Amino acid sequence: xNGLSLYGRYVAASIRAQMAYPAGLAIQSAASFAIxxxxxxxxxxxxxxxxxxxxxxxxxxxxxxGLASVTFAISDAVTRGFDVFGTTFVxxxxxxxxLLRPRSPALQLAGYELRLTRIGRLSQGAIVFAIGAAMSHxxxxxxxxxxxxxxxxxxxxxxxxxxxxxxxLAFWTVESLEAxxxxxxxxxxxxxYPLNVYARWFRDLLIWGVPIGCVTYLPMLAAMxxxxxxxxxxxxxxxxxxxxxxxLGVSLFIWGFGVRRYASAGG
Amino acid sequence: xxPGAALRPYLSVFSGRFQLMLQYRAAAVAGFIxxxxxxxxxxxxxxxxYAGGAAHAPxxxxxxxxxxxxxxxxxxxxxxxxxxxxxxxxRTGAVAYERLRPVDTYAWWYARAxxxxxxxxxxxxxxxxxxxxxxLPLVGLGKWGLPPPSSPVAAGFFALSVVGMVLxxxxxxxxxxxxxxxxxxxxxxxxxxxxxxxMLSGLVLPLAFFPDWLRPWLRAQPIAGLxxxxxxxxxxxxxxxxAAGAIALQFGWVVILVLAGRAWLGRSMRRLQVQGG
Amino acid sequence: xxxxxxxxxxxxxRIAERDPGALGAVKGLxxxxxxxxxxxxxxxxxxxxxELVGLIGPNGAGKSTTIKILSGILEPTSGRCEVDGLTPxxxxxxxxxxxxxxxxxxxxxxxxxxxxxxxxxxxDIYRVPPDRxxxxxxxxxxxxxxxxxxxxxxxxxxxGQRMRCEIAAALLHEPQLIFLDEPTIGLDAxxxxxxxxxxxxxxxxxxxxxxxxTHDMHDIEALAERVIVIGGGKIxxxxxxxxxxxxxxxxxxxxxxxAEAAPAIDLPEVRVVARDGRQIELAFDPRRxxxxxxxxxxxxxxxxxxxxxxxxxxxxxxxxxxxxxGAGES
Numbered sequence: 001x002n003g004l005s006l007y008g009r010y011v012a013a014s015i016r017a018q019m020a021y022p023a024g025l026a027i028q029s030a031a032s033f034a035i036x037x038x039x040x041x042x043x044x045x046x047x048x049x050x051x052x053x054x055x056x057x058x059x060x061x062x063x064x065x066g067l068a069s070v071t072f073a074i075s076d077a078v079t080r081g082f083d084v085f086g087t088t089f090v091x092x093x094x095x096x097x098x099l100l101r102p103r104s105p106a107l108q109l110a111g112y113e114l115r116l117t118r119i120g121r122l123s124q125g126a127i128v129f130a131i132g133a134a135m136s137h138x139x140x141x142x143x144x145x146x147x148x149x150x151x152x153x154x155x156x157x158x159x160x161x162x163x164x165x166x167x168x169l170a171f172w173t174v175e176s177l178e179a180x181x182x183x184x185x186x187x188x189x190x191x192x193y194p195l196n197v198y199a200r201w202f203r204d205l206l207i208w209g210v211p212i213g214c215v216t217y218l219p220m221l222a223a224m225x226x227x228x229x230x231x232x233x234x235x236x237x238x239x240x241x242x243x244x245x246x247x248l249g250v251s252l253f254i255w256g257f258g259v260r261r262y263a264s265a266g267g
Numbered sequence: 268x269x270p271g272a273a274l275r276p277y278l279s280v281f282s283g284r285f286q287l288m289l290q291y292r293a294a295a296v297a298g299f300i301x302x303x304x305x306x307x308x309x310x311x312x313x314x315x316x317y318a319g320g321a322a323h324a325p326x327x328x329x330x331x332x333x334x335x336x337x338x339x340x341x342x343x344x345x346x347x348x349x350x351x352x353x354x355x356x357x358r359t360g361a362v363a364y365e366r367l368r369p370v371d372t373y374a375w376w377y378a379r380a381x382x383x384x385x386x387x388x389x390x391x392x393x394x395x396x397x398x399x400x401x402x403l404p405l406v407g408l409g410k411w412g413l414p415p416p417s418s419p420v421a422a423g424f425f426a427l428s429v430v431g432m433v434l435x436x437x438x439x440x441x442x443x444x445x446x447x448x449x450x451x452x453x454x455x456x457x458x459x460x461x462x463x464x465x466m467l468s469g470l471v472l473p474l475a476f477f478p479d480w481l482r483p484w485l486r487a488q489p490i491a492g493l494x495x496x497x498x499x500x501x502x503x504x505x506x507x508x509x510a511a512g513a514i515a516l517q518f519g520w521v522v523i524l525v526l527a528g529r530a531w532l533g534r535s536m537r538r539l540q541v542q543g544g
Numbered sequence: 545x546x547x548x549x550x551x552x553x554x555x556x557x558r559i560a561e562r563d564p565g566a567l568g569a570v571k572g573l574x575x576x577x578x579x580x581x582x583x584x585x586x587x588x589x590x591x592x593x594x595e596l597v598g599l600i601g602p603n604g605a606g607k608s609t610t611i612k613i614l615s616g617i618l619e620p621t622s623g624r625c626e627v628d629g630l631t632p633x634x635x636x637x638x639x640x641x642x643x644x645x646x647x648x649x650x651x652x653x654x655x656x657x658x659x660x661x662x663x664x665x666x667x668d669i670y671r672v673p674p675d676r677x678x679x680x681x682x683x684x685x686x687x688x689x690x691x692x693x694x695x696x697x698x699x700x701x702x703x704g705q706r707m708r709c710e711i712a713a714a715l716l717h718e719p720q721l722i723f724l725d726e727p728t729i730g731l732d733a734x735x736x737x738x739x740x741x742x743x744x745x746x747x748x749x750x751x752x753x754x755x756x757x758t759h760d761m762h763d764i765e766a767l768a769e770r771v772i773v774i775g776g777g778k779i780x781x782x783x784x785x786x787x788x789x790x791x792x793x794x795x796x797x798x799x800x801x802x803a804e805a806a807p808a809i810d811l812p813e814v815r816v817v818a819r820d821g822r823q824i825e826l827a828f829d830p831r832r833x834x835x836x837x838x839x840x841x842x843x844x845x846x847x848x849x850x851x852x853x854x855x856x857x858x859x860x861x862x863x864x865x866x867x868x869x870g871a872g873e874s
Contacts, residue, residue, distance in 0.1 A: 024454040031458030038462045042471035049323050049476055050316045178297035182304040190308050197315035202307075272671050279668030287656065361650060366617040368669055369641035540619045540633055542557070 003107050010111025018116045025116055032120025036069060040128050043192075054197040055229065059135025061193060063224070066129025067148065068191035068216050071155030072184075073122035078156075079163040081112030086170030086177075095262065105259060106164070106252065144223040147238045151219035154241025158215050159184060161244070161251035168251075171258040183210055191216040196229045203230070211247060214240035276370045277378040284379050288386030295390035302339040302391065303398060309335045310411060325475035329410065330502045334473050336413040337498045340395035343387035344432060345468060345493060346439040347461040350380055353444045354453035362448055363539050372536060373529045376444055380437040417503030424510045428497035431517035435492045438524040439464070445528060449535040469495030475504065489524060492517035547721065547753055548591040548614070553623035555584040555609050555777075583609040584620065585777040593720065594751040596744075598768030598785075600758065602866050606777045607757050611723055614755070616640055627721065641670060644714035648726030651706065652713060653698045659709050660694040663716060670717035677716065684712040688742060704735030711742065721753045722746075728760050740766045761858035773865065780869045789855070792865045797854045798826040798838060803847035814838065822849075 018025055043065065047058040089095040089109075098105040132138065140148075166180040187210060195203045195217040207213035221228050222237035310332050317328045326334075348354070353376065356362045365372060396413065403412035416422040443460050447453050465471050467490035474485040474495040485491060496513045499505040505513050561577045584606045591597060601607045612618035613625060616632030616639045625632060630639045645652070653662040667677045685691055688708040693701060701709065707727060714722055724743065728736045744767055747754050756768060764771060764785065771788055773781040781788050797817065800806070806824040809816055813833040818825040828838055835853050842848065 021454075024452065028454060028458050031462060034459060034462035035465065038466045039471055041466065045472055045477045046312075046316055048478055049325075050319060052319055053312070053315050054319070178294065179300045181297075181301050186301070186304045186308065189305065193312060193315075198311045199314075202311060268671075275671050276669040279665050283654075283657070283661070283665055363612070363617045364647075364650065364652075366636060367615060367640050367645055367652070369637045370669060371637070537619075540617060 003104070006103065007107060007111050010108075011114045014111070014114045015116065028117040029120040032117055033124050034120075036121045036124040037127075040065065040124070053193070056194055056197070057136065059132045059138075060224070062128050062132025063136065063138060064194050064216060064220050065192045066125045066127075066132055067151065067155075067220055068188050069121055069125025069128065071125075071152050071215065072159055072188040073118045073120075073125060074152065075156045075159035075163070076121070077115045077118035078110060079160050080115050081109030082160075082163045082167035084112075085109065085167035086174060090170045090262075091174055099259075099263065106255060109167075138224060144225075147219050147223045150238070151215055151223075151241045154219075154244030155215035156244075157248040158211065158244035159187070161248035162187070162210070164248075164251045164255050168255045168258040171262050187212045194220075211240075211243035214243035276368075277374050280375060281378040281382040284382030285386040288383060289390070291387075292390065295387070295394070298343070298387075299391050299394040299398075302342055302395065306335050306339040306395075306399075326473070326502075326504060329414070330504065331473065332411060333413060333502045334469075334498045336395065336399040337501060338470055338494055340392040340399075340413075341388055341429075341432070341494070341497075342470075343391055344384050344436045345461075345464055345470060346384075346436050346443060347464060348457040349443045349447045349453065350376060350383060350440060352379070353447060354457075357447050357451055357453050366536065366540070373441065373532050376532075377437050377441055377525075380440040380444075381433065384436055384440070385433065414502075416501050417506075421500060421503055421506060421510070424506075424514060425497060425501045428492075428500050428510075428514050428517060431492055431514060431521060432494075432497050434521045435489065435517060435524070438521055438528055439490070439493075441528045441532065442524065445532045445535055448532070448539070464490055464493070467491065468493040469498070473498070475499070486513075487516070489520035492520055546590040547593040547628055548589075549624070549626045550590065550610075550614075551588050551624040553584055553587040553610070553613065553625055554582075554621050555606075555613065555618070556621045557581045557583055582777050584613075586623070587774065587777070587779055589772060589779065589782055591753060591755075593753055594747070595770060596747040596754045596756065596768055598756045598758070598764040598771045599774065600761075600764060600771060600862065601774035601780075606774045608725070610774060611725060611755070611757060615643060615645055615723060641717070642719055642721065644717070644719040644722040646707075646710050646714045646722065646724045646727050648707070648724075648729040651698060651710060653706075653709060655699050656697055658695045658697055659690070659701075662698065662709075663694075663713060666713055666716050672717050676718075680716055680718060681712075684715060688712050688738075703730045704732060707731060707735065707739060711739065715746075719752070721755075723755050723757070725757045726759070727756070728758065728763055736760075736763075743767060761862055765858055775866060775869055781865070788865065789861050792868065793856050793861050794829050794831055795827050795856060796830055796835065797856065798828060798835070798842075799852050799854065800824050800826070800842060800848055801850040803849050807846055809842070811838075811841070 040062075043061065044058065047053075047061070051057075053061065085095075089098065095105070098108050101108065133140065162180070162184045166177060166184065169177045169180065187206070190198070190202070190206055191212050195206060195213045198206075203213065207217075218228065218232060218237040218240035221232075222234075222240075227234065228237060313328060313331045313335070317324065317331075321328065324331075353362075356365060365375075368375065399413035400415070403409060416425050439460075443457055446460075447457070467485070467488055469491065474482065474491060477485055486495070492513075496505065496517055500510045500513065558578045558580055561579050587606070587610060599607055599610065609618065613620050614627065614632060616636045619633045627639060628642065630642075632639045652666075653659065654665065657665075663681055667674070667681075672680070685694065688711065690708060690712060693705050693709060698706060698709070711724075711727065727743070728739055731739065740763060743754060743756070746752050747767075754767075756763065758764060769784060771781065771783065771785050772779060773788070781791075798814075800823065802822045802824070804822065806819050806822055809824065809826060811833075813828055815827045816824065817827050826838075828835075839851055843851075
């Protein structure tokens with residue numbers, strides 16, 4: 001069975017397991033929705049007071065916000081295995097069992113669980129995006145949709161890469177390194193606003209350091225048909241999500257390095 | 268029984284939990300780093316909003332910055348989850364066995380919640396204050412840092428308000444504990460609590476920024492005492508009589524939530540006693 | 545005045561039933577079905593200070609329900625229960641301050657704390673005066689050989705080590721009544737013996753009342769002069785173990801090794817169970833023929849190398865008892 005269909009099997013099993021507790025699932029999804037929408041209420045209140053930020057109005061910001069939320073929710077949902085990697089696999093020696101199977105450990109970890117509760121954040125992002133589209137008269141033309149889908153794919157790849165890197169650190173530190181949350185959760189929080197609102201050093205970090213701007217800010221500009229206030233060339237903006245895939249590639253390479261070291265050190 | 272003897276179990280569980288949580292140093296440092304980052308993001312957002320024109324702002328940018336740093340320093344006081352011991356007990360079906368201890372269950376859990384929250388806040392708060400009050404000014408970024416309280420009187424009121432914050436946090440944690448016990452599941456209550464608490468405490472946004480017609484309601488509700496009231500006192504947004512009044516409100520809510528919480532927990536425990544846990 | 549007084553104790557549970565799966569969950573929100581379970585049905589007994597009583601019965605029979613009610617964490621549906629003049633669930637704090645409880649499968653210590661810190665915490669919970677605590681703690685440490693364990697976190701201890709610490713923990717406040725629920729479960733042989741010996745001495749020398757719940761019949765045989773059998777929510781037997789055995793399986797076994805091939809034994813009071821070369825196993829009822837009488841008859845008639853008498857296995861006795869009363873596992 002090839003990797004993709006095996007992954008599909010894993011996912012189906014995970015979904016069935018979670019559906020056995022429908023009440024818990026519903027409540028946690030509702031809670032996840034509530035927590036994330038509350039944050040947006042805060043954004044709304046700020047716009048109610050100030051009117052605009054760096055030339056953007058609420059509807060436009062909502063588009064960026066929604067895109068970031070949706071992207072992160074999907075990535076968060078599919079990377080649970082890496083999230084708990086340190087405590088569940090390295091500390092307990094459970095990783096050995098993965099290595100004993102004739103399959104890539106990364107694939108097995110990817111299939112560990114598909115967190116359905118993340119649908120809370122996902123629907124919040126979609127709703128915020130829809131509100132933003134209505135308020136700013138954004139039209140979802142086919143080219144715009146294509147750009148956005150590409151952006152989401154690249155974004156999922158980027159965040160997945162970050163989660164994988166966080167897990168890789170567990171090979172050395174045993175516990176998952178919480179501080180990396182500043183890139184994952186912190187990255188999502190930063191991407192909620194268009195990057196030109198931030199000070200320069202921060203922006204540079206988010207485009208050249210960890211290319212979060214490339215999977216949210218730039219493609220969204222392209223989809224809106226706007227030029228980048230910061231001057232990025234027009235041909236670059238729709239292609240920017242490629243950086244996310246490149247990042248994932250680098251992460252997987254480093255991960256492989258970590259796996260080899262684990263196997264040679266005897267765990 | 269002398270008061271000292273009567274309090275022994277509760278003092279003991281408080282200090283036990285406190286010392287245990289202090290051992291998690293790595294988590295405190297990781298928490299500190301994460302919170303610094305989120306603090307920076309929030310401050311940059313404020314700065315960008317203010318740059319567009321601060322005519323309608325309810326407080327100065329400097330005060331918003333102060334509020335943000337204080338929020339990050341005291342973040343661990345926010346009651347998001349039930350006490351992990353209680354969640355564990357509910358999961359394994361062992362809540363009834365808690366009644367084998369010759370102590371008042373509410374007071375026992377309350378003392379434990381106090382130890383839990385204080386031990387998590389203390390190291391993070393120290394680190395955050397060191398960063399925002401000392402380090403930032405040292406590198407010339409003082410105006411983005413955390414200044415001292417706006418006056419000695421404000422400092423005194425602030426200290427009192429922090430006591431109220433701590434007591435309120437524990438009372439709300441006990442409420443969440445009770446929900447978990449009453450529903451016999453650890454998956455529901457805590458999750459929704461976080462959303463409500465974040466919004467109404469002023470963490471998501473200082474309550475003053477919300478539309479003016481909402482302000483009286485937001486200021487009066489109990490959860491404002493977790494963040495908004497103490498921090499407003501700190502930078503002088505509430506001073507003199509209004510500060511004293513707000514503190515009285517804080518403590519008033521503490522009393523109400525403790526009494527209501529006791530009654531509710533007592534009823535849930537009694538139901539367990541009849542149902543068999 | 546008995547220490548423990550239980551009269552017509554009854555406990556009925558209502559359990560909500562629900563169909564499995566997602567559809568069942570939704571249906572369950574609208575329409576609850578209830579099932580009643582009678583855990584206890586008119587249980588009565590008394591105990592004096594200083595008794596050591598074994599409480600046995602099949603799973604689901606009402607043993608743990610009885611223990612929970614006696615310890616005060618469960619309220620009965622009807623009936624009367626008093627321990628040292630207190631009603632356990634009504635005067636809970638006063639009552640639990642005077643008892644000790646050991647659960648074999650659950651620890652009252654703190655998982656991540658060293659044992660000694662757990663003990664200190666218990667000292668404060670039970671408000672034991674510091675000097676008495678120090679003396680009791682040291683004594684228990686010596687008796688149960690805990691000195692090497694005191695500084696280790698509970699989660700690092702083996703089961704046998706943990707059980708010794710649990711027992712010590714339950715006794716730090718010098719209760720005059722203790723409940724032991726499956727105290728030897730999962731322990732290796734030396735640990736079991738150590739626990740039995742300690743509990744026996746505690747009861748004999750200090751006069752501490754012990755209520756022992758267990759499935760290990762050797763615990764019962766070693767310790768309990770009195771046994772209460774609970775089955776189907778009722779008391780099936782209350783008396784000495786010997787009386788119980790006699791009432792159920794009076795039969796004993798005689799093993800004879802003959803000097804030559806085992807002869808045919810044809811005695812009316814005796815049943816041949818097995819014959820193997822030179823050994824024969826006979827079953828006899830000691831009420832019809834005593835062991836000495838039977839041995840004398842056989843030895844007089846045949847050359848015999850060796851002889852010994854055995855009781856049937858305790859587990860057999862108990863299993864037969866449950867069977868006779870229709871009280872198998874529910």
